[in-house]
Amino acid sequence: MTGVIEARTSVVLADGRELFYFDDEPGHDRTASDTRSLHRPAGGAELRYDRLTGEPVLVAAHRQTRTVSAAGGDCPLCPSRPGHPTEIPAGDYHVAVFENRFPSLGGPVGGRCEVVSFSSDHDRSFASLSDARWLTIGRAWADRTAALSAVPGVEQVFVFENRGAEVGATLSHPHGQIYAYPYLPPVQAAVLRTARAHRGCLLCSIVEEQVAGPLVVAETEGFVAFVPVAARWPYEVHIVPRGCVPYLTDLDDDDLAELMCLYGDVLRRFEDLFGDGETAYMACWHQPPLNQTDLAHFYVQVFTTRRSADRWKFLASSESGAGAFINDVRPEAAAERLRNVPKPEPR
Ligand SMILES: [Zn+2]
Ligand SMILES: [Zn+2]
Known part of the structure; x- marks a missing residue:
């Protein structure tokens, strides 16, 4: 495995999804492997069009079973600890980006959904992070924008954050998402x-x-x-x-x-x-x-x-x-x- 001393490391999760670590500086070993036995959930999204407005609607019924409101102990975005593997195999990290386990896009619909964790610290918010971390997050977004723009059929790369339960964030761990839409959103x-x-x-x-x-x-x-x-x-x-x-x-x-x-x-x-x-x-x-x-x-x-x-x-x-x-x-x-x-x- 190369990349140990780089500021960007890529690994593959147990169910085949990609995960990328972006560090504030090089020199961290992020090569820990995913110890879970994990299978991709069955079913995917379906893209339909509203006859009245012509606007696209994604039907993603498989998302009804996704992880919601995990308390600190079983948060999927916290680093893995012995006996408590999460979505992020490393014991510590700066920024981690990985394919969403319950995506609204991908499969036959095309496009891709990624999750971006801004910190290993469950209790931080984006605004409370350091200038150095903000830059690492910006570099991660630029890296993913380049990669997702090259995915066949993608028409827009949309980076976003929902912060707080009132606007629909299902996890309180500081994180955002990236949707690579295979159509032009309204x-x-x-x-x-x-x-x-x-x-x-x-x-x-x-x-x-x-x-x-x-x-x-x-x-x-x-x-x-x-x-x-x-x-x-x-x-x-x-x-x-x-x-x-x-x-x-x-x-x-x-x-x-x-x-x-x-x-x-x-x-x-x-x-x-x-x-x-x-x-x-x-x-x-x-x-x-x-x-x-x-x-x-x-x-x-x-x-x-x-x-x-x-x-x-x-x-x-x-x-x-x-x-x-x-x-x-x-x-x-x-x-x-x-x-x-x-x-x-x-x-
Ligand atoms: Zn967490
Ligand atoms: Zn201009």
């Missing part, structure tokens, strides 16, 4: 239509025309984090490169480090938005669809459905039925609140 299809009708780069125009002081939450030389003019969600931030950058793989290490620090800062503001450090959020990395040239600028979307300390936004008839969003918080007020989240003690 939001990207809509953005692509708008981009095609626009002369020049849509996201460059948005940054130039709509991102003014009252909407800006935080910024660096190369990136800006702002509340969109017509935000759908009570608190929503987009992080956009100031220059045209299509994919994570197009950033050099310095730019990636700068972006990941701004991203970590935005997530920290969301977590602390109501003073309890527990605001659930969703974070979505919208990389352009592959094999097209009309949309060549990625953006990151972070949002929460929490609209006050004790109230959550529910997607009721207007939103769920008509697709017509009503936002109870003025975007300029949301930006001010996010700007004013107190800075934490130095980590």
Whole structure:
């Protein structure tokens, strides 16, 4: 086995799935093997299309039996201990990426679902990790973006995190996921239509025309984090490169480090938005669809459905039925609140 001294190690799990370790620095032995006897669950997802809207729907009934809400003792993302093997064979790790055991994609449908564990520490959150770890996570996402973009049939590589039970996270261990869609999801299809009708780069125009002081939450030389003019969600931030950058793989290490620090800062503001450090959020990395040239600028979307300390936004008839969003918080007020989240003690 090679790769012991590299910062990236790949192993194969007992049921044949791939797992990749990404370390903050080289020199760690991550070659421990999976001691479980494990078989892939039967059944897979099915892709159907809604006749009324033309939109794709994945039917994934096998996911009903997946692991939910594991307590610390039997968490599948904690490192393996003697007598307690988990999804991650090593006794310690920095970042681990592996194929989802209960995937929504893959098999006859095509595409692939991966899980990204941000830390071996069950009780951390993304926002509380070090700058070095944020960069390792960014490198892992870029590595997987490159690999998944090369999978035949994949049309978009979508990196995301659901943090908190209120937004559907079934495990509390700090982790995200990557979906390599074998079709264009509806939001990207809509953005692509708008981009095609626009002369020049849509996201460059948005940054130039709509991102003014009252909407800006935080910024660096190369990136800006702002509340969109017509935000759908009570608190929503987009992080956009100031220059045209299509994919994570197009950033050099310095730019990636700068972006990941701004991203970590935005997530920290969301977590602390109501003073309890527990605001659930969703974070979505919208990389352009592959094999097209009309949309060549990625953006990151972070949002929460929490609209006050004790109230959550529910997607009721207007939103769920008509697709017509009503936002109870003025975007300029949301930006001010996010700007004013107190800075934490130095980590
Ligand atoms: Zn855990
Ligand atoms: Zn652009």
